[in-house]
Amino acid sequence: MTSPAHIAMFSIAAHGHVNPSLEVIRELVARGHRVTYAIPPAFADKVAETGAEPKLWHSNLPGPDADPDAWGSTLLDNVEPFLDDAIQALPQLAAAYEGDEPDLVLQDITAYPARVLAHRWGVPCISLSPNLVAWEGYEKEIAEPMWAEPKKTERGRAYYDRFESWLKENGVDLHPDPFAGRPDRSLVLIPKVFQPHADRVDESVYTFVGACQGDRAAEGDWQRPEGAEKVALVSLGSSFTKQPAFYRECVRAFGELPGWHLVLQIGRRVDPAELGEVPANVEVASWVPQLAVLKQADLFVTHAGAGGSQEGLATATPMIAVPQAVDQFGNADMLQALGVARRLDTEEATAEALRETALALVDDPEVARRLKEIQAEMAGEGGTRRAADLIEAALPAR
Numbered sequence: 001m002t003s004p005a006h007i008a009m010f011s012i013a014a015h016g017h018v019n020p021s022l023e024v025i026r027e028l029v030a031r032g033h034r035v036t037y038a039i040p041p042a043f044a045d046k047v048a049e050t051g052a053e054p055k056l057w058h059s060n061l062p063g064p065d066a067d068p069d070a071w072g073s074t075l076l077d078n079v080e081p082f083l084d085d086a087i088q089a090l091p092q093l094a095a096a097y098e099g100d101e102p103d104l105v106l107q108d109i110t111a112y113p114a115r116v117l118a119h120r121w122g123v124p125c126i127s128l129s130p131n132l133v134a135w136e137g138y139e140k141e142i143a144e145p146m147w148a149e150p151k152k153t154e155r156g157r158a159y160y161d162r163f164e165s166w167l168k169e170n171g172v173d174l175h176p177d178p179f180a181g182r183p184d185r186s187l188v189l190i191p192k193v194f195q196p197h198a199d200r201v202d203e204s205v206y207t208f209v210g211a212c213q214g215d216r217a218a219e220g221d222w223q224r225p226e227g228a229e230k231v232a233l234v235s236l237g238s239s240f241t242k243q244p245a246f247y248r249e250c251v252r253a254f255g256e257l258p259g260w261h262l263v264l265q266i267g268r269r270v271d272p273a274e275l276g277e278v279p280a281n282v283e284v285a286s287w288v289p290q291l292a293v294l295k296q297a298d299l300f301v302t303h304a305g306a307g308g309s310q311e312g313l314a315t316a317t318p319m320i321a322v323p324q325a326v327d328q329f330g331n332a333d334m335l336q337a338l339g340v341a342r343r344l345d346t347e348e349a350t351a352e353a354l355r356e357t358a359l360a361l362v363d364d365p366e367v368a369r370r371l372k373e374i375q376a377e378m379a380g381e382g383g384t385r386r387a388a389d390l391i392e393a394a395l396p397a398r
Helices: 015-030 041-048 075-096 112-121 138-147 154-169 176-181 244-255 290-294 306-314 328-337 351-362 365-379 383-393
Strands: 006-010 034-039 053-056 104-108 125-129 186-188 206-208 230-235 260-265 282-285 299-302 319-321 341-343
Touching: 006 015, 006 112, 015 034, 015 041, 015 104, 015 125, 015 306, 015 383, 034 041, 041 053, 053 075, 075 112, 075 154, 104 112, 112 125, 112 176, 125 383, 138 176, 154 176, 186 383, 230 244, 230 290, 244 260, 244 282, 244 351, 290 306, 299 306, 299 351, 306 319, 306 328, 306 365, 319 328, 319 351, 328 341, 341 351
Parallel strands: 006 034, 006 104, 034 053, 104 125, 125 186, 186 206, 230 260, 230 299, 260 282, 299 319, 319 341
Antiparallel strands: none
16 A cells, blocks of 8 residues: 655646546545646646645646637747746746645646756656657657757757756756656556557656546536437547638538538637538537547547547547647547548548548448457556556655
């Protein structure tokens, strides 16, 4: 029996970074540990529902419902806000934990202050990665080509100089790249089958525990309509939802298919009136209990975010991947390579292409077989309980 400890989790206010960790946090609380969770106020209630104590701090990052355009369009646009936010957040977080230092730190990959504080406190730090991790050769194959041009610019050099100075000021003797991308220890909250070059990932550092899903009853239920022969769910997640033209194509694709029922989640930035006339077999909502729908769906049209992709795999649902940003393009390719999805980029996703792809996917016995195989593999990865076991095993002896 592990004696109760104080475990501190750190994340940013983004659904794709908070949600994957919540069941692990809930499990640690259930095992008797005191868990604090450093998070901006937008997620305080969600964190408190797990039994953890929110430690609130102010973030300057765009909020969870911000327009994706707020993040800019270039690589430096994307990374600079995280460094700026980390620098202003560190004094807040240090003050919040003064006299209440934890025995172990858990950090989302974006929570740079967590690793600095763990170093300052002399306690173990474990990364909880909600998406793919670096493999041996990742820097040479992906990071270096991606950064080649930005590093030649004055702005790019200034970014690295500022990052290195901040780390040195805080006693961390690491270059920014390994600091941000190479944790000492990481639990990977995605199935191993979803990781590129999984055979080249250092498993002494990274342990794949798979999706950590729990009881979603609190999110509400969903009932398949009587007479629906096939159900399709369309969801572009929580951030990249401002796509009224794409949603109109979905309505055309499935609204005219006999026997099909479409569940269309459009987010909060699209007015249903923008869709025009909607047939009776199309159900439009700003939000739906996704997992509850997927358990009864025959097809998932997804942006291929890490969370949604895993839910599609866990429920053995064929997918059409329509990636919108960042890692979703690679995820879409991975799903397609696994034989469980087809990638359609947004400009290709016409009603005709969606309909043709959907019918081919749901009638393909090989797709169904591969999904069942992956579903069984994922069930064996251990999920929430294994993650909690590994965290407990890393607690320092007291």
